[in-house]
Amino acid sequence: MTAAHCIGSIRYVYIGYSKPSLTRSADLPNGTWQTFGVKKDAKHPSWAGENGCPMTGVDVALLQLDGHVSNVESIRLADHTPIVGDTCIVAGYGRHNVANDLNEIEANLTNISRNERREATVRIASIDGYNAFSAKGIDGAHAQGDSGGSLLCGEKLAGVVSCTPDRNQKVLNLRKVYADIQSSKAFVEETLRAWDAESPPPPPPPPECGLPNCFRISEYYEGLHADKAIEIENRCTTAIDLSKATLNIERNASTTGTALNGVLTGTLAPGSTYVVCSPALATTVSCSATSGSLSFNGNDRVFLTLDGQVVDSFGQLGVDPGNVWTDSDFRRKTACDAYSGQGEFPLTSLYDKAADLGTSNLGVAP
Numbered sequence: 001m002t003a004a005h006c007i008g009s010i011r012y013v014y015i016g017y018s019k020p021s022l023t024r025s026a027d028l029p030n031g032t033w034q035t036f037g038v039k040k041d042a043k044h045p046s047w048a049g050e051n052g053c054p055m056t057g058v059d060v061a062l063l064q065l066d067g068h069v070s071n072v073e074s075i076r077l078a079d080h081t082p083i084v085g086d087t088c089i090v091a092g093y094g095r096h097n098v099a100n101d102l103n104e105i106e107a108n109l110t111n112i113s114r115n116e117r118r119e120a121t122v123r124i125a126s127i128d129g130y131n132a133f134s135a136k137g138i139d140g141a142h143a144q145g146d147s148g149g150s151l152l153c154g155e156k157l158a159g160v161v162s163c164t165p166d167r168n169q170k171v172l173n174l175r176k177v178y179a180d181i182q183s184s185k186a187f188v189e190e191t192l193r194a195w196d197a198e199s200p201p202p203p204p205p206p207p208e209c210g211l212p213n214c215f216r217i218s219e220y221y222e223g224l225h226a227d228k229a230i231e232i233e234n235r236c237t238t239a240i241d242l243s244k245a246t247l248n249i250e251r252n253a254s255t256t257g258t259a260l261n262g263v264l265t266g267t268l269a270p271g272s273t274y275v276v277c278s279p280a281l282a283t284t285v286s287c288s289a290t291s292g293s294l295s296f297n298g299n300d301r302v303f304l305t306l307d308g309q310v311v312d313s314f315g316q317l318g319v320d321p322g323n324v325w326t327d328s329d330f331r332r333k334t335a336c337d338a339y340s341g342q343g344e345f346p347l348t349s350l351y352d353k354a355a356d357l358g359t360s361n362l363g364v365a366p
Contacts, residue, residue, distance in 0.1 A: 002148035004047040004061040035363035036065035042191045053163035054132040059179040062191050067364050070271045078158040081182045082124045088153040091119040134177045151178045209235045209336040212311035218332040220314045226280035228294050233273050240268040250301040255318040263291045275363050285359050298326025313341030329354035332366045
């Protein structure tokens with residue numbers, strides 16, 4: 001769920017755990033996020049565009065993602081509109097951009113870096129008609145929030161960040177208007193029923209794997225020019241410490257791999273992916289890490305080690321197959337298989353070749 005006025009500007013949705021110091025997708029903690037493209041959207045039928053604050057229509061929309069979310073607990077919708085004086089939490093917003101009040105914000109926040117904030121406690125200030133209500137920050141942070149962010153009252157979703165009626169107010173006195181979830185429940189239920197009717201049932205969960213099969217290369221993207229990416233996936237039931245793993249490239253006829261040291265960092269949660277991109281591709285794709293050393297052609301092999309042992313390989317190690325993977329995107333099948341790089345490379349058994357060089361699957365587990 002998001003704000004209707006955000007529709008058209010959302011390309012990707014990141015789902016997972018955040019922390020106060022994060023303001024950009026590039027700063028997301030490795031392995032804790034799932035990335036999805038937006039397959040379809042639906043605005044509340046009363047929405048008529050940005051026409052003041054509070055807005056005339058209900059500023060609520062739904063997004064249908066291009067994949068299935070896992071290992072994330074859902075939030076229930078509130079069963080009533082909050083009343084004046086209720087204390088709630090607005091979550092999921094980042095930078096404060098009102099320059100004149102940065103020092104005032106910094107003085108009022110504890111242990112949070114300047115310009116950064118991920119949630120704040122607010123108090124309901126007024127009910128602004130059937131569609132919306134407003135609130136002010138009460139914990140030293142303001143209630144501005146990012147459009148489409150969640151307002152949680154009693155641990156249930158009561159509102160969606162909509163607009164600011166007077167941007168000339170002092171930041172810490174700023175009042176924010178939220179679209180009321182109560183005026184959207186029928187729309188939400190009808191839209192979800194319609195989407196469920198037209199969508200196939202979700203695929204069964206992939207079989208659980210054990211090491212080494214569960215830690216593997218899930219996408220080999222050998223794009224045009226300098227566009228390169230390697231995606232790795234954790235299909236294990238426990239997290240992987242990436243400080244013990246290394247991505248390596250074996251080029252041309254070489255029998256020795258070049259380690260991309262320092263590229264894999266953090267912890268990769270079960271069911272998550274980690275995408276390493278070349279600098280050229282990183283300008284258009286959300287990447288877990290970027291490396292100028294990620295340069296390979298359609299005959300170069302890429303292999304993954306854990307604790308110094310090869311756990312998976314794209315291509316037979318020590319063998320130059322010729323430029324057979326040039327300008328191609330290979331996506332791992334869901335079967336629980338691994339390949340150590342020894343013996344003939346069973347490409348078609350392990351990977352499907354994408355019909356084109358689109359990047360929408362990068363960061364999405366097979």
